[in-house]
Structures are given as C-alpha cells and as structure tokens.
Amino acid sequence: MAVLVTGGAGYIGSHTTIELLERGEDVIVVDNLQTGHEKAVVGGTFYLGDIRDRSFLDRVFSQHEIEAVLHFAASSLVGESVEQPLVYYENNVIAAHTLLSVMLDHGVKCIVYSSTAATYGEPGQLPIREESATVPTNPYGETKLAVENMFRWCDRAYGLKSISLRYFNAAGAHPDGTIGEDHDPETHLIPIVMQAALGQREKVHIFGDDYPTEDGTCIRDYIHVTDLANAHWLALEHLRRHHRSGVYNLGNGRGFSVKEVIETVRDVTGQPIQADISPRRSGDPAILIASPERAIRELNWKPKYDNLHTIVETAWKWHKAHPNGYGD
Numbered sequence: 001m002a003v004l005v006t007g008g009a010g011y012i013g014s015h016t017t018i019e020l021l022e023r024g025e026d027v028i029v030v031d032n033l034q035t036g037h038e039k040a041v042v043g044g045t046f047y048l049g050d051i052r053d054r055s056f057l058d059r060v061f062s063q064h065e066i067e068a069v070l071h072f073a074a075s076s077l078v079g080e081s082v083e084q085p086l087v088y089y090e091n092n093v094i095a096a097h098t099l100l101s102v103m104l105d106h107g108v109k110c111i112v113y114s115s116t117a118a119t120y121g122e123p124g125q126l127p128i129r130e131e132s133a134t135v136p137t138n139p140y141g142e143t144k145l146a147v148e149n150m151f152r153w154c155d156r157a158y159g160l161k162s163i164s165l166r167y168f169n170a171a172g173a174h175p176d177g178t179i180g181e182d183h184d185p186e187t188h189l190i191p192i193v194m195q196a197a198l199g200q201r202e203k204v205h206i207f208g209d210d211y212p213t214e215d216g217t218c219i220r221d222y223i224h225v226t227d228l229a230n231a232h233w234l235a236l237e238h239l240r241r242h243h244r245s246g247v248y249n250l251g252n253g254r255g256f257s258v259k260e261v262i263e264t265v266r267d268v269t270g271q272p273i274q275a276d277i278s279p280r281r282s283g284d285p286a287i288l289i290a291s292p293e294r295a296i297r298e299l300n301w302k303p304k305y306d307n308l309h310t311i312v313e314t315a316w317k318w319h320k321a322h323p324n325g326y327g328d
C-alpha cells in the first residue's frame with residue numbers, strides 16, 4: 001500500500017516525503033510544480049500533474065494501491081489571496097473537492113491535511129487552542145478552513161477520516177542541508193533575512209514596530225519543518241490505529257518577534273544585516289502563538305528543534321550552500 005503526497009515537491013511536502021521514506025513507506029508524489037521543485041523530491045514515484053485534473057488523479061489512483069493521502073498542494077500567499085480570492089477557492093477548495101471525490105471513488109478514506117494558523121484570524125486569547133474561534137481574516141485562511149469543514153461533513157456522510165494540522169510558522173531546512181525553502185517570490189521572514197545575509201538584498205524591511213509587543217514588532221511561533229514532517233507521520237499512524245478524525249495545532253508554544261529573528265540570524269551568520277522600519281503589512285496579527293498540547297498528548301509529538309537558534313542554523317546551512325535555491 002502506498003501513501004500519496006500532493007504538493008510533495010514543495011517546501012513542507014518534500015521534507016515530509018523524506019520522513020515517510022525513512023519510515024519505510026511507499027511514497028507517490030503528485031505536484032504541478034507551480035511553486036515546487038522536482039529536485040526537492042528525493043525518492044518515491046513522482047507524477048507531474050494537477051490535482052484539479054480529475055482524470056490525472058484517477059490514473060494515479062488506478063495505477064497504485066493508495067492507502068492514505070497527505071494533502072499539501074495549495075496556494076498559500078496571504079496577500080495574493082486577498083487580491084485573487086477566486087484563484088484560492090479554485091486551487092484550495094475546488095481542488096480538495098476533486099481530490100476527495102477521486103479518493104472516495106477508489107475507497108480511500110484517510111487524509112492528513114496542511115491547515116494553518118490563518119484559520120484563527122486575530123486570536124482572542126493566547127496561546128491559541130484548537131477550540132479557539134476560527135474567524136479567518138483573508139481568503140487563504142477562509143479556504144483552508146472550508147476544506148477542514150468539508151472533511152468534517154465527509155466523515156459523517158462517508159466515514160472519511162482526516163487529521164488537519166494547523167501549522168504556525170514553518171521554518172528551517174533539513175538538517176543535512178540538502179533540501180530547504182525556495183519560493184519565488186519569497187515572502188517569509190527567515191529566508192528573506194537569509195537573502196540579506198547573503199548580500200542578495202540590501203536590507204530587511206520590518207513591517208511595523210508599533211504593535212502591542214515588547215519591541216513593537218510582530219511575534220510568531222516558528223516551528224521546524226522536520227518537526228512538521230514528523231507530525232505528519234505521527235498523524236498518519238494515529239489514523240491507522242484509531243480511525244478518528246481530529247484537528248491539531250503544530251507550533252512550539254513560544255513566540256519570537258521580528259527583531260529577535262533578525263538578531264538571531266545576525267548571530268548565526270555573523271553578518272551585520274541592515275533592517276529598516278516599514279509600514280505594517282495589512283492583515284498581520286500582532287501575536288500568534290500555538291498551544292501544541294493536544295498534538296503532544298494525543299499524537300505523542302515531541303518537537304526536536306524547539307529553539308530559534310537551531311532552526312535558523314539549519315536554514316543557514318541550506319541557504320549558504322544553495323544561494324539560488326534549487327536553481328543552482
């Protein structure tokens with residue numbers, strides 16, 4: 001039996017593919033490479049194709065005996081989602097609908113899903129627990145939540161079992177430095193600061209220093225991509241054993257400000273890194289910190305890279321060796 005990974009050529013999907021291969025799983029990756037890289041897929045069977053294409057998916061499900069799906073494929077830029085909501089409804093919601101109906105046609109009833117802290121919107125209380133209100137403030141979070149809800153109803157109607165993993169800020173790279181984050185355009189803070197350390201950007205723009213935090217900059221909960229990958233394996237095992245759907249936060253439960261992140265990158269890289277204060281980026285909540293208690297308790301998840309310094313070190317190893325990402 002095989003595990004199908006949609007979006008397995010992307011940042012988090014490629015790290016999870018390695019984790020699955022190391023666990024002895026038979027892995028099938030499907031990706032249309034809209035933001036992913038074939039070079040990031042280091043094993044398993046790769047199919048170039050789009051999950052919105054029902055006949056393509058049908059062929060993959062007919063050729064392999066698929067037991068479960070890990071669903072990463074999506075569009076995931078918050079700003080872009082505000083400008084092009086219909087693109088997000090199509091690639092996140094309609095695509096998930098196609099995937100689910102093909103899965104059910106082939107009797108596959110087990111899925112682990114990449115959800116996000118963006119499903120919560122502006123948090124009412126910290127740390128954020130899974131039962132906190134979900135009021136997304138952008139189409140990205142809205143479409144991710146819509147798919148979680150689709151799973152809930154499909155469990156009731158068809159017995160589909162799903163685990164939705166709400167990641168906070170994915171960061172870092174595989175500790176061996178062979179795969180890492182490569183997005184174009186890059187919008188995430190840590191790779192942007194790395195680009196400044198490499199001299200590829202003159203400076204980092206800090207989006208606002210008038211937030212209600214100690215140093216005025218936004219606070220986020222950075223979680224290592226390898227710890228996310230491991231959580232997917234644990235979620236899959238949980239579904240295999242308990243056949244019970246659930247929603248889990250994945251974060252370290254500790255927050256760091258934008259200024260603290262930049263300072264840590266200065267420390268790790270030894271580069272001075274210029275930064276200026278720019279206007280706020282619209283839609284940024286001041287503080288997002290997870291309560292990861294449920295995942296620790298129920299999935300037996302133990303994040304290994306739980307300090308920012310180590311997270312940044314792994315990112316630096318990747319960026320230093322691959323200054324042009326997979327284009328090298």
Ligand SMILES: NC(=O)c1ccc[n+]([C@@H]2O[C@H](COP(=O)([O-])OP(=O)(O)OC[C@H]3O[C@@H](n4cnc5c(N)ncnc54)[C@H](O)[C@@H]3O)[C@@H](O)[C@H]2O)c1
Nearest residue numbers: 007009010011012032033034035036051073074076114170
């Ligand atoms: N990076 C983060 O901090 C973060 C945080 C929360 C949630 N997520 C979610 O995790 C998942 C992976 O994120 P990532 O950062 O690895 O993104 P990514 O863009 O690197 O990976 C997404 C992959 O999916 C592929 N893809 C997109 N649409 C497709 C389609 N229609 N058919 C086939 N392949 C398609 C892309 O080519 C890419 O390889 C996404 O669902 C994202 O919403 C990411």
Ligand SMILES: O=c1ccn([C@@H]2O[C@H](COP(=O)(O)OP(=O)(O)O[C@H]3O[C@H](CO)[C@H](O)[C@H](O)[C@H]3O)[C@@H](O)[C@H]2O)c(=O)[nH]1
Nearest residue numbers: 076116117118168187188189192205206207218258281284
């Ligand atoms: O050049 C930059 C880039 C980012 N930031 C700041 O750094 C923090 C982190 O920003 P990222 O873009 O790295 O991450 P986000 O917190 O915006 O987004 C992440 O968390 C979201 C959930 O809220 C989504 O899941 C999204 O996919 C995921 O990347 C934010 O305060 C942002 O304003 C800067 O100051 N300058």
